[in-house]
Amino acid sequence: MKTVIIATKNKGKAKEFESLFSAKGYEVKTLLDVPDAPDVEETGTTFEENAILKAEAIAHQLGHFVIADDSGLIVDALEGRPGVYSARYAGEAKSDEANTEKVLRELEGVPREARTARFYCALALASPNQETITVSGTMEGLITEQPSGTNGFGYDPIFFVEEQGKTNAELTKEEKNQISHRANALRALDEKLDLFLKREEGM
Numbered sequence: 550m551k552t553v554i555i556a557t558k559n560k561g562k563a564k565e566f567e568s569l570f571s572a573k574g575y576e577v578k579t580l581l582d583v584p585d586a587p588d589v590e591e592t593g594t595t596f597e598e599n600a601i602l603k604a605e606a607i608a609h610q611l612g613h614f615v616i617a618d619d620s621g622l623i624v625d626a627l628e629g630r631p632g633v634y635s636a637r638y639a640g641e642a643k644s645d646e647a648n649t650e651k652v653l654r655e656l657e658g659v660p661r662e663a664r665t666a667r668f669y670c671a672l673a674l675a676s677p678n679q680e681t682i683t684v685s686g687t688m689e690g691l692i693t694e695q696p697s698g699t700n701g702f703g704y705d706p707i708f709f710v711e712e713q714g715k716t717n718a719e720l721t722k723e724e725k726n727q728i729s730h731r732a733n734a735l736r737a738l739d740e741k742l743d744l745f746l747k748r749e750e751g752m
């Protein structure tokens with residue numbers, strides 16, 4: 550089986566990449582399987598920049614091609630916050646609960662029609678041998694007034710998808726993986742990934 554390494558320490562992302570890639574016949578490894586993987590500082594001002602920083606640092610360290618994911622929630626009424634600061638929005642502890650509570654608090658009194666938001670996912674594919682490739686994907690939704698559902702991770706319990714009439718955390722893993730920003734970004738990577746891997750084999 551072909552293996553792909555995802556440069557992430559986020560368990561929620563790791564699980565999603567496992568199902569998304571197993572459908573393509575790949576086995577997934579993440580930095581959760583690499584005990585001494587460095588923490589890469591996310592100093593970029595865009596998701597793409599941060600994805601490139603993580604992918605290139607880890608590809609260099611492992612001497613192998615890797616995919617990194619930088620993603621987050623963009624809330625219109627908050628001028629795009631939490632954005633690239635999504636993981637640490639309520640502090641360094643990176644608590645999903647504290648982060649969602651902070652967004653809900655900041656949106657108190659904001660009417661439904663003004664609670665529009667989107668998830669954004671930038672993926673970077675990097676190798677010591679080739680130029681880095683980036684792609685992105687989004688998904689649209691509304692921020693609820695309270696959390697609902699236990700599936701998924703991060704901001705999923707407060708992200709309502711109108712077409713499904715459910716929050717992301719009420720969708721099954723399979724349902725989310727059809728429509729998520731991560732799935733959409735991976736679709737954009739599909740063709741480029743094959744070409745990239747072919748070139749990798751020739752090196």
Ligand SMILES: O=P(O)(O)OP(=O)(O)OP(=O)(O)OC[C@H]1O[C@@H](n2cnc3c(O)ncnc32)[C@H](O)[C@@H]1O
Nearest residue numbers: 557558559618619620621622635636702703704705
């Ligand atoms: O950098 P890595 O190790 O991949 O893990 P991280 O959790 O720090 O990941 P990011 O820097 O990309 O921050 C993304 C944050 O955005 C949120 N997020 C991203 N994708 C999400 C999704 O599909 N559902 C809910 N929240 C998501 C979640 O809070 C993440 O912690």
Ligand SMILES: [Mg+2]
Nearest residue numbers: 559591619636
């Ligand atoms: Mg991070």
